[in-house]
Amino acid sequence: MQQMNQILRRIPVWAVYLIGALPAPWLFYQGLTGGLGVNPIEALEHRYGELALQLLIGVLALSPLRRFLGLNLLKFRRALGVLTFTYVTLHLLVWLVLDVQVPSQIWADIVKRPYITVGMAAFALMLPLAVTSNNLSVRKLGPRWRSLQRLVFPAAILGGLHYVILAKGFQVEPLVYLSAIVVLLMLRMPISGVLTRTRQADST
Amino acid sequence: GVGLAGMAQGAAAQETLEPNTWEEITSYNNFYEFGTGKDDPAKYAGALTTEPWSVKIDGLVDNPGDYDFKDIMSEMTVEERIYRFRCVEAWSMVIPWNGFELADLLNMAGVQEGAKFVAFETALIPDEMPGVRYPILEWPYREGLRLDEAMHPLTIMATGIYDRPIPNQNGAPLRLVVPWKYGFKSIKSIVRITVTDVEPPTSWNMSNPREYGFYSNVNPNVNHPRWSQASEREIGGGLFAKRIPTLMFNGYEKEVAGLYEGMDLSQYY
Numbered sequence: 001m002q003q004m005n006q007i008l009r010r011i012p013v014w015a016v017y018l019i020g021a022l023p024a025p026w027l028f029y030q031g032l033t034g035g036l037g038v039n040p041i042e043a044l045e046h047r048y049g050e051l052a053l054q055l056l057i058g059v060l061a062l063s064p065l066r067r068f069l070g071l072n073l074l075k076f077r078r079a080l081g082v083l084t085f086t087y088v089t090l091h092l093l094v095w096l097v098l099d100v101q102v103p104s105q106i107w108a109d110i111v112k113r114p115y116i117t118v119g120m121a122a123f124a125l126m127l128p129l130a131v132t133s134n135n136l137s138v139r140k141l142g143p144r145w146r147s148l149q150r151l152v153f154p155a156a157i158l159g160g161l162h163y164v165i166l167a168k169g170f171q172v173e174p175l176v177y178l179s180a181i182v183v184l185l186m187l188r189m190p191i192s193g194v195l196t197r198t199r200q201a202d203s204t
Numbered sequence: 205g206v207g208l209a210g211m212a213q214g215a216a217a218q219e220t221l222e223p224n225t226w227e228e229i230t231s232y233n234n235f236y237e238f239g240t241g242k243d244d245p246a247k248y249a250g251a252l253t254t255e256p257w258s259v260k261i262d263g264l265v266d267n268p269g270d271y272d273f274k275d276i277m278s279e280m281t282v283e284e285r286i287y288r289f290r291c292v293e294a295w296s297m298v299i300p301w302n303g304f305e306l307a308d309l310l311n312m313a314g315v316q317e318g319a320k321f322v323a324f325e326t327a328l329i330p331d332e333m334p335g336v337r338y339p340i341l342e343w344p345y346r347e348g349l350r351l352d353e354a355m356h357p358l359t360i361m362a363t364g365i366y367d368r369p370i371p372n373q374n375g376a377p378l379r380l381v382v383p384w385k386y387g388f389k390s391i392k393s394i395v396r397i398t399v400t401d402v403e404p405p406t407s408w409n410m411s412n413p414r415e416y417g418f419y420s421n422v423n424p425n426v427n428h429p430r431w432s433q434a435s436e437r438e439i440g441g442g443l444f445a446k447r448i449p450t451l452m453f454n455g456y457e458k459e460v461a462g463l464y465e466g467m468d469l470s471q472y473y
């Protein structure tokens with residue numbers, strides 16, 4: 001694992017930003033040119049949303065990966081977080097501009113349709129995280145920055161829930177996403193802390 | 205019933221409809237027996253064996269039995285019907301179906317006195333349908349109509365699209381098409397038709413009665429609890445397709461509104 005961490009340390013953060021950002025214009029281009037099928041608005045909206053959830057699961061996995069496997073990817077946490085927010089924003093923009101289109105209906109949808117209410121709440125919780133994801137904010141906010149970043153936990157639950165309650169019928173995939181989020185959050189709870197301490201005690 | 209005048213209006217309405225392409229109609233489908241993705245049916249429905257195919261017609265009919273699909277076709281007159289198709293998910297297409305009136309099939313079986321409803325069932329073949337491994341709905345898929353809806357001249361059994369046999373993903377070898385109702389009422393790959401005197405259970409209504417009623421007529425004034433039904437997106441308009449207003453009874457109001465006279469459509473949704 002030590003070797004692995006050394007290799008990972010050599011990967012520049014900008015490479016993660018670049019690779020993570022590429023699907024955004026690529027999917028849009030695919031949507032324009034027929035590569036996303038005959039309902040490209042729906043397809044683009046869903047693909048951006050799924051990418052956001054996948055990146056979010058990636059962010060949440062970083063701490064447990066280090067704690068339980070010793071794999072250190074924390075260097076890429078901000079990049080993955082910023083990319084998550086980017087895809088959430090793109091997902092929201094496709095919904096607003098290409099999908100709903102009617103401004104008067106947007107507010108009605110946010111208030112009346114639970115899956116949209118939940119999705120918008122998740123976006124609202126992520127806004128302050130995105131705004132403060134820079135070194136200046138980290139310095140200025142001090143310890144408060146860490147507490148603020150914990151907003152990602154409720155945001156993640158709401159994001160997973162958003163997908164589960166928009167699905168028609170009893171579908172497996174949204175439940176897989178929500179379960180992954182819940183499990184990753186549970187791995188951070190005190191009980192897992194006890195486990196780690198026990199393990200550390202064993203190894204000394 | 206609907207006389208010649210009604211049919212002439214229907215024909216006039218058809219003239220203005222521009223059908224979607226074969227590619228659009230056959231690549232974007234909801235057929236959960238083959239998966240919940242819109243491209244799953246086109247990918248996996250090829251495995252469905254549609255020959256031989258028989259339809260059991262039973263219940264309150266004079267001539268119950270298993271009817272071979274070929275024998276049905278030899279008795280029926282197939283014609284083209286260009287209909288709007290409005291999905292409950294607020295997208296729509298225009299499809300040039302080939303098919304025969306359901307009334308002709310029911311009359312062949314001989315509907316008995318006291319019949320009030322018609323129930324339909326989709327094939328359930330787990331070896332050929334990867335989607336039924338999951339309890340997305342209670343299989344087999346079930347749908348139903350009131351007898352007068354079933355006998356209405358706009359209600360057809362479709363067996364083709366663009367004069368070609370209907371592809372498996374669109375419900376081969378024969379499916380229902382009720383153009384004034386949301387698409388899920390138009391049940392695919394039918395293996396059983398039961399004429400009955402009680403309202404039959406229907407799959408989406410069983411799964412979520414608050415969201416899907418027995419009637420499920422296209423109605424821009426009654427929203428789905430999770431989204432508005434006031435407008436729809438036409439398939440084929442690309443990434444910048446504008447939404448268009450949804451029409452009452454999907455544009456077939458003149459022909460079918462009479463069926464629901466005196467009914468509160470927000471209660472019987």
